[in-house]
Amino acid sequence: xxxxxxxxxxxxxxxxxxxxxxxxxxxxxxxxxxxxxxxxxxxxxxxxxxxxxxxxxxxxxxxxxxxxxxxxxxxxxxxxxxxxxxxxxxxxxxxxxxxxxxxxxxxxxxxxxxxxxxxxxxxxxxxxxxxxxxxxxxxxxxxxxxxxxxxxxxxxxxxxxxxxxx
Numbered sequence: 001x002x003x004x005x006x007x008x009x010x011x012x013x014x015x016x017x018x019x020x021x022x023x024x025x026x027x028x029x030x031x032x033x034x035x036x037x038x039x040x041x042x043x044x045x046x047x048x049x050x051x052x053x054x055x056x057x058x059x060x061x062x063x064x065x066x067x068x069x070x071x072x073x074x075x076x077x078x079x080x081x082x083x084x085x086x087x088x089x090x091x092x093x094x095x096x097x098x099x100x101x102x103x104x105x106x107x108x109x110x111x112x113x114x115x116x117x118x119x120x121x122x123x124x125x126x127x128x129x130x131x132x133x134x135x136x137x138x139x140x141x142x143x144x145x146x147x148x149x150x151x152x153x154x155x156x157x158x159x160x161x162x163x164x165x166x
Contacts (some may be wrong), residue, residue: 011093012122020122023052024089024163027120031087039083041073043105044091051091062096070104077111087118094123 010027012020028040032055039057044050046061060069076082088108090096096105114121142160143154155162 004141009119012120016124017113021050023122024050028054028087028089037087038085038087041086041088042091043088043096045095050089057061062099067104074104074108074111077115082115085117086111086112089119090119090121092123093121096116112151
């Protein structure tokens with residue numbers, strides 16, 4: 001059985017109908033089975049197969065109050081009174097980050113990352129605007145391409161490359 005490590009963050013990318021929703025639901029359900037104490041939080045646009053596929057502990061949909069709700073959850077992670085473990089699932093992060101919820105969503109993601117809580121998000125591959133070419137086995141070239149197209153910085157080690165937000 002699949003069990004994601006707490007603290008891992010994932011971006012699930014693919015074209016429409018490529019299995020992004022199924023992948024995210026599988027990860028959420030595996031996390032629920034392997035770590036039942038972890039609170040699962042869904043953030044998305046509204047009606048969704050992912051929203052319906054998992055028994056979420058908290059659901060935040062893009063509506064008039066989305067900014068306030070995102071800030072409220074992020075603030076709840078700042079103190080020692082916050083949850084012992086929480087996983088954030090953001091559906092269509094490419095759409096949400098381009099809208100009014102950009103700053104509060106960024107704050108919520110950063111609050112999760114600071115606590116070592118996992119963040120799992122998906123984006124439509126067509127929304128990603130990067131271009132370049134490199135050999136399939138050139139991970140360093142791919143990391144440099146991501147650095148040029150996204151707000152990430154790569155840390156290079158002998159056997160790994162870690163991408164992080166600045």
